[in-house]
Amino acid sequence: MKELNIGLCGLGTVGSGVFDVLSSNSRIMFEKSLCEINIVHIATRSDNHKCDVGDVQYSKDVFQVAKDPNVDLVVELIGGTDVAFELVMLAISNKKHVVTANKALIAESGSIILEAARNANVNVAFEASVGGGIPVLKSIREGLVANKINWLAGIINGTTNFILSEMSIKKTAFGVVLTEAQSKGYAEADPTFDVEGVDAAQKLAILASLSFGIPLSVSEFFVEGVTNILLEDITFAKELGFTVKHIGICRETNGSLEARVHPALIPYSSLLAHVNGVSNAVMVNSDAADTTLFYGPGAGSKATASSVIADIIDVAKAPESPCFSSLGYPIDRLKRKDIINIEDIDCGFYIRFIARDKAGVLSELTTTMAEASVSIESIIQRDHASKIDHVNVVIQTNKIKYSALDPVLKKIKKLENVLDDIVLIRVENLDQ
């Protein structure tokens, strides 16, 4: 039998879930792993706990946990990147293993943390940092170890997926759904990190490092949020056979990588198109296993605790082994790859603008596009809901680089009968 003493830092949504699941499922976990997990020290900032800590040693200073000689493993669930970084580094320097759910910390400082862990011969694991309760990192790292990964695409932010799904199902505008998401606890009071794509980019950085052996960093990624998505674009996308999703994509082409997070039209034929609400999913295409999909709850108290505890048990099973790299690749073997500029990536585009409802407008537009060799897949013209004598023109292009499309869009904007700004959303036929 193996025993591991853990110190739990943070007793909020995830921390209380870890406390509860470790208590309620201790028997089944022991039967499966023959490991006894004991919570020996807990630290939070205030006494306002979501659960009764009983007679477990309690501190208001998380650093006491990292210094406690009884603690073998520190579980960092306080969030943020300042105190959390100091806590994790102190734990490592005191030769304690670390488990965290903190994607911001890992995306920002993961290289430093993993290097320190390697030198101290301890483990740092972060399954819960991507996809909440979905064991996606372990699946890629271990289940797909035999494969060269070609690409991955994921819906990795539950808040934006909830917003886009609700806009589509209830035909409600972005602002209204965001307020609903906040009242249900699916969005923070300040939702910026989620709706601007920062959270998804941090998770993509972890997935990219794990899948393509690159150092953890988001600095060169293309990141666009969902704040400009309008209900009418979701409706027109449906008419074309697509749903609008916020996705993270990483694809290797000739040794270089696409790494991008943005809204995209996904065809209904793709499994990702059917991932709704706060659910997450990551689709991975690799040379031997082909396309696999990992789907489930992207957040939540017990679901995320499930991933945190899986990491704890992995460490408990093999605490004496040399540091396994949670990235799959040994930390000193990670190699930078060129990140392809978003303007040079081929993809389809959804283009919408308002034009005067006059004879010859459509032919003027299609001629402008044909002259620039922009190939059109579909075109829709519909009366504008409120502007009399105006129409919405929606064009879906075939694959083209943004750098080639941009001059055409500039020409279209200058046409006498075209009004307002042009809406542009990428189209991703993932399976092709």
Ligand SMILES: NC(=O)c1ccc[n+]([C@@H]2O[C@H](COP(=O)([O-])OP(=O)(O)OC[C@H]3O[C@@H](n4cnc5c(N)ncnc54)[C@H](OP(=O)(O)O)[C@@H]3O)[C@@H](O)[C@H]2O)c1
């Ligand atoms: N929520 C999810 O579903 C989810 C899913 C995946 C990953 N995560 C990640 O898990 C981590 C925790 O998220 P959460 O939702 O559980 O956060 P949370 O509900 O806000 O809980 C944070 C906990 O940490 C404590 N804390 C914060 N700063 C502290 C400090 N300086 N010293 C001591 N205690 C401190 C808080 O104590 P007080 O309450 O006393 O301030 C609270 O107990 C984050 O990194 C998050 O990104 C969360």
